[in-house]
Amino acid sequence: MTKKSTLTFIVISIIIISGIITINLFQGKDKIYQQGARSNESQIEKLEIYLKENEEDPTANLNLGLRYYHDQQYKKAISKYKKVIELEPDNALAWHRLANTHVLQEDFQKAFNVRQKVVELEADATSYLNLSTLDVLFEPSTALKHAKIALDLAEKSKEDNIDYFKMWHDALQQFDKQQKSGDISEGFITLIKSEISLEKTLLLEYIGRALNADVNKETENELVELRGKIHSYQSNILDYSDLSSG
Amino acid sequence: MIEVMKIELYKIIKSKQYIFLVVSLFLFIIVALLFMFYNRDPNEINLFSLIYQVFAFNSDIFFPTVSIAFFSSIITKEFQDKTIKMVIGSVYTRQNIIIGKFLASSIVFSVAFLITVLTAFFIAYLLPISSIIYIDYEQLGTLNVFGRMMLITLSTLVFLISFGSFAFLVALIVRNQGLTMLIAIGLLMFYILIPSPDWLTDYIFIGKGVMFYTAFSFLEIPYLEAIKTVLVCILYLLTFIICSTIFFNRFELKDGS
C-alpha cells in the first residue's frame, strides 16, 4: 500500500470513529433493540414534548391518544381524542377511537352515543358493525337492522371479509329470535360464541347480561368459567375461538 | 481504479454472474412478499408492514448469504479459471485491482438489490391492502412509506456490502468458493445462535439488518442510531478492503494455481 492510501484510510477511519463517538454522546444509553418494548413510552414522551409547542396539531393529538390507549391510560387518551374533535369535529377516526376507549372503560352508554356519531360521519360497513355490537345492550331491536346495513355495505364495496359481516348478521338474526321468544341468556351466548372479535369488556358485559337472566346451573358454570378465561386473557380484543382453543 | 472497475464490470456482465444474483434476490424478495401477503389476514396487512415483513424475513440470513456468494464468486472464479495471472500482469497496481473489483461488484450488487426491492414495492402497491397496524399507514402516506423503504434498502445495502467485503477477504485467503461460504455463513450462524454481550452487538457488522428495518418502522425514526450503525458497517468494510489489498500485495502464485 502506498503512503497516500494508508493516510487516506486512517483519516476516513478517524472521521467515522469520531462520528460514532459523537452519536454515542448524543444518544444516551438506549439501544434500538431494547426500544421495542419501551418505544410506546418513549413515543409518548416525544409526542408530549412536541405537543407542548404544537398544541393544535390534530395528527399528533390523535397519535398520542392512540399511544395512551395502548398504554392503558384511557382518561388521557379520551382527552386527546376530544381535543382532536374540538379541532376537527368531523374527524371520524378520532370519534371511532374515542368509542373504542369508552368501551374499554366499560362506559358503554357513552361509547354507544359516539358510535352513532361515527355512523353519521362515516357510514361504512365497519362503523355499522361496531354500532350493532353496542345496539344489543341498549336498543336490541335495531341491532339486526344495523348488522344488515353493515353486510349490504360490505357486499357493495366488495370487502374481502364479507363472511365476517355475514357471520355477525346471522348471529344477530338468531339473537333477535331468541330475544323475541324471551330466551335472553341464550341470545347473549349466541353472540359470545359468534367468533366475532370484540373488546374484552364488551364480552364480559354480554356474559353479565346472560347471567342476569334465568340460566340453568350448567350454563351458569360454563359462563363463569368463560369469564375467568377472559379476565386472564392479555389482549384487549378477542373472540370465542381464542378462548375455546385455550 | 476507475479503469479496473470498468474492466471488472465488463467481465461481470459478460460472465452473466449477475443472473444468479438477480434470480436469488427476486426469489427471496418477491416470493417472501407474496408468501407474506397470502398467508396473513388481509385486514392485518398494509403497504409498510408488507415491506417490513420482506426485510424481516430475509435480512438476517438470506440477504447476507446472497451477498457472500456473489462477492466471493468474483474472487474465487478468477482463481478457479487461473485468470488472476492475466490480471496481475496488467499495468494496474494490485491495490487498484482489488478496489476496482470490489467497486464493480458493489455496483452490480446495489443495482440488482435496488431493482428487486423497487419491483417488490410496486407489486406490494398493486396488491389489495388495507387497514392499519403498527404504523398508521393512512397517516404516513405512500410517499412516506416509499421513503422509509428506500432508507431501509440503502442502509441494508451498506450492511450487505460490508458483508460482501468480508467474503471478499476470506475468498482471497482461501481461494475456494465452498470454503469461503462455509466460513462466512458459519460466522453468521454463530453470531445468530450464540448471544453476544450487549456492549459488543453495537460494534459488530453482522446481524445489522434487523437494526435497520426495526429503526425505520418506528413512527419517529431513530436516525442517529441508524447512522451510527451505517458508520460501523462502513468502518468494517474499509478495514476488510484494506486487509484484502495488503494480503493481495503479498500474494504469490503457487505452482498449479
Place this chain on the structure above:
Amino acid sequence: MEVLELIDIHKNIKSHKILTGINLKMNTGEIIGLIGSNGAGKSTLLKIISNLLKPSEGEVLINNINVHDNFQQVANEIGYLIEEPVLYPYLTAKEHLHLALKLHGKPINDKQINSLATMLDITPFLHKKTKNYSMGMKQKLGIACAVIHNPDIVILDEPTNSIDIKGINLIKKFILQLKSQGKLVIVSSHLLQEIKNICDHYIMIENGELINTDSLSTAKSQQYLIYFKETPETQNKLEPYYPLHKSKECISIEISHTDLNSTLKFIMDNNIHISDIEKVELSFENFL
C-alpha cells in the same frame, strides 16, 4: 541492447531451495531457450521474471527498473504465457485481446488484432467463445494475449504444448518474427528439439542452479535409470507416479539425482523388486 538482468536470484519455498544464485543478462533481439529436467526450477524462474512470484533474495531488472518494486512501470515491457493459457470461458478470442489491451492501458486496435490473428491462425475462431476451444487453439490465443500489447520481453513456457506439427512450425515462425521486431523471447520446452533451430542461446538450470552458460556444451546433468522386471503388479504400482519406459521384458524409470532418495524410499515402501540401476550423465546435447 541489454533489457533483462537477473542479479543473484534465490528462491526458497519453506525449507526447499528452489533456485540458488541465478545471475543472467539478456539482450533484445534474442531468442533464449531455457532447458532443464522437470522440477529443475525453470517455471519458478520464469514466474519470478514475470512478477508472479517474488524472489527470496536478489533482483530482476527490466531496463534497470526493479520488477518486484515497480512492476507497473515495466508491465507493458513484459508479456507471458506460463504453464498453460489462462482464458475466460465466457469471452471470445477478440474479447480476450480487447481485454488484454485494456489491462495494459492501451487503446483497442482492431487492425493489430486482425494481423496477429492471421499470424497465429486464429482468425476463424475470433468470434467464438473460448470454452469450446481445443487445447491447441487455447495455446495460440494465450500467445496472442501475451504479445498483443507489444512488449519488449516475451516469456513463453511450453508454447508448443498440445499443438500439432503444423502449429509448431507456425509458432516457430511467429517467434522468429518477434525476434526480427527486436524483442527478447525466452522459451522453455520439455521438447526443446522442436524449437532448437531458432534459439540464439540456451540457459540450462539443474537443481535450481544455472549451469555455466559459456560452456553449455560441456555441462552435465546426472540422471539415473532404474530397471524392473515387467510384471502387472510393478507396472500398476509405478504407473501413477512415474513415466514408464518399456523395453524387452523390463520396464524402467528415469529420474534426476535429486529425486533418487525419495524414489528409492517409494520403491522400498511398495516392495518393488529392482533389477538394475544405471547412472547416466546427460550432457547439454541430450536435451536437444
